[in-house]
Amino acid sequence: MEDCRTAYGDESFVPITWYTNGSLYFAGVGTRMSLYGVSGIPHSVFDGYENEIGGLSSGSMFPYYSPIVASHLGHGSPLSMNAVYRWQSATSGTLFVHIDVDEDITATNNFVHFVLCEDGLGGNPNLARAVLADEAFTLTTAGQSVDIVRTFTLVPPWNKDDMNYVVIVQTHDGNLEVLQSTLARPGQGIYVTPNDDLAATGDPGGPYAPTSIEYLMENVGPSPVDYLVTPSEPWVSVTGGTGTLPGLGSTTVTVELNMLAEALGNGFHTATVSFENTTNHIGDESRDVSVKIGEPALIYSEDFEANPFWSGQIKWQRGTPLGSGGANGHPDPSTAHSGTTIYGYNLNGDYENGLSQKNLSSQPFDCSSLQGTTLKFWRWLGVDDPMFDHAYVRASTDFATWVTVWENGKAVEDSTWTQVEIDISGVADGEPLVYLRWVMGDTDGTNAFCGWNIDDVEIYGFTEAESGVPDAARRSAIVAVYPNPFNPRTTVAYELPEQRHVRLTLHDVAGRLVSVLVDADVTAGRREAVWDGTARDGTKAASGVYFCRYDDGVRTETARMVLLK
Ligand SMILES: [Ca+2]
Ligand SMILES: [Ca+2]
Numbered sequence: 079m080e081d082c083r084t085a086y087g088d089e090s091f092v093p094i095t096w097y098t099n100g101s102l103y104f105a106g107v108g109t110r111m112s113l114y115g116v117s118g119i120p121h122s123v124f125d126g127y128e129n130e131i132g133g134l135s136s137g138s139m140f141p142y143y144s145p146i147v148a149s150h151l152g153h154g155s156p157l158s159m160n161a162v163y164r165w166q167s168a169t170s171g172t173l174f175v176h177i178d179v180d181e182d183i184t185a186t187n188n189f190v191h192f193v194l195c196e197d198g199l200g201g202n203p204n205l206a207r208a209v210l211a212d213e214a215f216t217l218t219t220a221g222q223s224v225d226i227v228r229t230f231t232l233v234p235p236w237n238k239d240d241m242n243y244v245v246i247v248q249t250h251d252g253n254l255e256v257l258q259s260t261l262a263r264p265g266q267g268i269y270v271t272p273n274d275d276l277a278a279t280g281d282p283g284g285p286y287a288p289t290s291i292e293y294l295m296e297n298v299g300p301s302p303v304d305y306l307v308t309p310s311e312p313w314v315s316v317t318g319g320t321g322t323l324p325g326l327g328s329t330t331v332t333v334e335l336n337m338l339a340e341a342l343g344n345g346f347h348t349a350t351v352s353f354e355n356t357t358n359h360i361g362d363e364s365r366d367v368s369v370k371i372g373e374p375a376l377i378y379s380e381d382f383e384a385n386p387f388w389s390g391q392i393k394w395q396r397g398t399p400l401g402s403g404g405a406n407g408h409p410d411p412s413t414a415h416s417g418t419t420i421y422g423y424n425l426n427g428d429y430e431n432g433l434s435q436k437n438l439s440s441q442p443f444d445c446s447s448l449q450g451t452t453l454k455f456w457r458w459l460g461v462d463d464p465m466f467d468h469a470y471v472r473a474s475t476d477f478a479t480w481v482t483v484w485e486n487g488k489a490v491e492d493s494t495w496t497q498v499e500i501d502i503s504g505v506a507d508g509e510p511l512v513y514l515r516w517v518m519g520d521t522d523g524t525n526a527f528c529g530w531n532i533d534d535v536e537i538y539g540f541t542e543a544e545s546g547v548p549d550a551a552r553r554s555a556i557v558a559v560y561p562n563p564f565n566p567r568t569t570v571a572y573e574l575p576e577q578r579h580v581r582l583t584l585h586d587v588a589g590r591l592v593s594v595l596v597d598a599d600v601t602a603g604r605r606e607a608v609w610d611g612t613a614r615d616g617t618k619a620a621s622g623v624y625f626c627r628y629d630d631g632v633r634t635e636t637a638r639m640v641l642l643k
C-alpha cells in the first residue's frame with residue numbers, strides 16, 4: 079500500500095476544509111472538519127486514517143491538528159477508489175464513483191460522502207461549497223466493488239474552473255476514520271448504460287423474449303471518440319454500432335437476436351457484445367447475451383430408495399413414513415411419494431418443541447455446466463406459522479455459507495404429497511459443488527407439527543449448448559482472415575481435408591447476405607478467397623463488422639471481420 083506522505087512529501091498535502099453547518103453538517107462528525115489530500119493527484123489522494131479535525135492551514139487550530147493528521151498518513155487504506163465527473167450542461171454534472179474493496183473492512187457504519195469544493199474561496203484552498211446526499215457503504219469483503227452515481231448543480235457565484243469534486247469513505251463510528259478519499263477527474267471515454275444483459279428465453283425455433291435491448295452509449299469526455307460495437311456470435315445483431323461520438327455526445331445502440339438465432343438448438347447459448355472506444359479504449363466494456371431454448375433438462379434425481387449418504391442431524395431419518403404425529407395440522411404421510419423410502423424429520427411423529435435448527439444435508443451436485451438451475455422436490459410438510467416454528471431450504475457452494483432459498487411464510491399443513499419448485503440459479507448456476515439442505519426449526523415451546531417429509535428431489539437446468547458440430551470436425555476450417563481489420567480488400571484462407579462443396583458467404587451483423595465468395599466443389603487443401611469490399615448489389619460495403627460463414631456440408635464455421643474505412 080502506498081504511503082502518500084512518503085510518495086509526495088508533506089508539502090504536497092493541502093487542506094480540504096469545510097465549516098460544517100446547515101447543509102454541510104455530517105451526522106456524527108461534528109461541526110468542523112478538514113481533510114488533507116494531494117492537490118491535483120486524482121487517485122488515492124488520501125492514503126490513511128483521518129480523524130475529526132478542524133481549522134485552515136492558517137488557522138489557530140492547524141498546528142495542533144496537523145501532526146495528528148501526519149501521524150495517520152502512513153496507514154494503508156482497505157479501498158481503492160476511482161471517480162470521474164462529466165457535464166450535462168454548463169452547470170449540471172454527474173459524478174461516477176467506483177470503489178473496490180482491497181482488504182476486509184472492520185470499521186462499521188460507513189458512508190460515502192461527496193463534497194463540492196472550490197479553490198480560492200475567501201482566499202482558502204479547497205473550501206467546501208456543498209455536500210451531496212451521503213450513500214451508506216455496506217461492503218466489507220475483499221473483492222467486492224460498487225458503482226455510485228450522483229448528479230450535482232453549480233450555483234452562482236461558484237467558479238466552475240476552480241471546483242474540485244471530493245469523494246470520501248468514512249466510518250461514523252469510533253474514531254471517524256476516513257477509509258479512502260479521492261478527487262474526481264474529468265470524464266473521458268465511453269460510458270454505457272444500463273448494466274443489464276440481454277437474457278432471452280423461448281421455444282426451439284423461437285420466438286424468444288426479450289429479443290432486443292437498447293443501450294445508451296455516452297462520450298463522457300470533451301473530445302470526439304470513434305466507437306465500434308461488435309457481437310461475438312453471428313446470431314446477435316447490433317444497430318448503431320459504429321460511428322463517432324462528439325465530445326459529451328451520446329447515441330443509442332440496439333442489440334438484438336437476429337434470424338440466425340432461430341436456428342440455435344436446445345440449451346443455453348451465450349455471446350458477448352463489446353463496446354469499444356477505438357480512439358483510445360477508455361471506457362471499453364461489454365455486455366452478455368444469452369438465450370435459453372426449450373425446457374430445462376432433468377440433471378439429477380434422488381428417490382431415496384437407495385442410500386444417497388446424505389447427512390441428517392438428530393431425528394432426520396431415511397426410511398418408511400409411518401403416518402404418525404399430527405398433534406397439530408396433519409400426521410406424517412403413511413406412504414412414500416415413490417417406492418417405500420423418504421427422508422423425514424422424525425419418521426415416527428411430530429417435531430420437538432424448543433428445537434434448534436436441525437439439518438438434512440445433501441451430497442454435492444455438480445452444476446458447473448448448468449444455467450437456470452431449478453430444484454424440484456415432493457413435500458409433505460407440517461409446520462406452524464413462522465412467528466413460532468420454522469422450516470427452511472438452503473443451498474451452498476462451500477458447505478459453510480448457506481443461502482435460504484425457501485422458508486415457510488405461513489403455517490403449512492400438507493395432507494398430501496405436494497411438488498415444490500425453487501429457482502436456485504442465483505446460487506447454483508455454473509458451480510461445481512452445490513449442496514442442498516432442508517432445515518427443521520427453530521421451534522417455540524408449544525404446538526408441534528409433523529415437520530418435513532421429502533421425496534424425489536430433482537435438479538433441472540439448461541446445459542451449455544454444443545455447436546452441433548462433432549469435435550473432430552470442429553478444427554478450424556477458416557485458417558485466417560488477413561488483413562483484419564481491412565479496407566476494402568481482405569483474404570479468407572480455409573482448409574478442407576477432401577473434396578467438398580464449399581459455400582463461403584459474407585453476412586452483415588443483422589445476418590443479411592452481403593456477398594457469396596465461394597459456392598463450388600473445392601478440392602482438398604488450403605484455399606483462399608478474396609473479398610474486395612463490394613456487396614452483391616455492386617455497392618461498396620459500409621464500415622462495420624461482417625461475418626464470414628464457411629459451410630462444406632460437414633463443417634460450418636463463422637469468422638468475424640471488420641471493415642474499417
Ligand atoms: Ca422414495
Ligand atoms: Ca410450535
Ligand SMILES: [Ca+2]
Nearest residue numbers: 423424427528
Ligand atoms: Ca415427522
